[in-house]
Amino acid sequence: MPSRKPGSVYLLQHNGSTVCRVRLADSFFSRLLGLMFRKRLPPGEGLLIKFPGYAKPGGVHSLFMRFALDLYYLDEELRVVEVARLKPWRLHIPRRRCSYVLEVSAGTLRLMPGDRLTLAPAPRGREA
Numbered sequence: 779m780p781s782r783k784p785g786s787v788y789l790l791q792h793n794g795s796t797v798c799r800v801r802l803a804d805s806f807f808s809r810l811l812g813l814m815f816r817k818r819l820p821p822g823e824g825l826l827i828k829f830p831g832y833a834k835p836g837g838v839h840s841l842f843m844r845f846a847l848d849l850y851y852l853d854e855e856l857r858v859v860e861v862a863r864l865k866p867w868r869l870h871i872p873r874r875r876c877s878y879v880l881e882v883s884a885g886t887l888r889l890m891p892g893d894r895l896t897l898a899p900a901p902r903g904r905e906a
Contacts, residue, residue: 787900790880792893798882799900804828813881814867824882826897829897832865835856837871837878841866846884 786898790797799822803809809827815820827838838849843866851860854877863884864870873877880895 788836788897789900790824791896791898792889797887797895798822798824800824800826801853801896802826802828802890812838813847817844819845819847819881819883821883822885824880824887827879827881829877829879836868838881839869840866843867847877847881848884848887850880850882852878852880852890852895858889858891858893858895858899862892863888895898 781894786802788800788802790800801824803812804827809829811881812827819825840847846866847864849860849862849864849870849872850858851872851874852858853875856878859874859876860872862870862872870893
């Protein structure tokens with residue numbers, strides 16, 4: 779993974795093409811807050827949550843959410859290991875071990891289990 783700063787924006791890529799821009803949530807507070815209270819998440823944007831350690835995480839919630847999410851659980855190599863749809867005010871617990879979860883608006887990406895992703899720093903000036 780590229781070197782990171784809190785709130786850094788990355789380009790998530792699959793087979794050399796950019797899939798979406800993501801913010802990395804890797805602190806307790808940024809993971810807890812996630813996308814709560816947002817009215818929407820534009821297509822092409824997402825949140826990449828880093829779970830502490832490589833274990834079966836406690837799950838992902840959509841409390842205080844106003845829109846459905848697609849969840850892409852990723853292993854330590856950024857390979858998709860599980861896909862789920864999460865409606866507002868629900869909880870999802872993955873069945874597979876994972877290191878990350880990518881949260882995007884429902885229906886905006888078409889990734890499948892086994893797809894491998896890469897992260898690249900986003901160009902400067904577009905992080906705002």
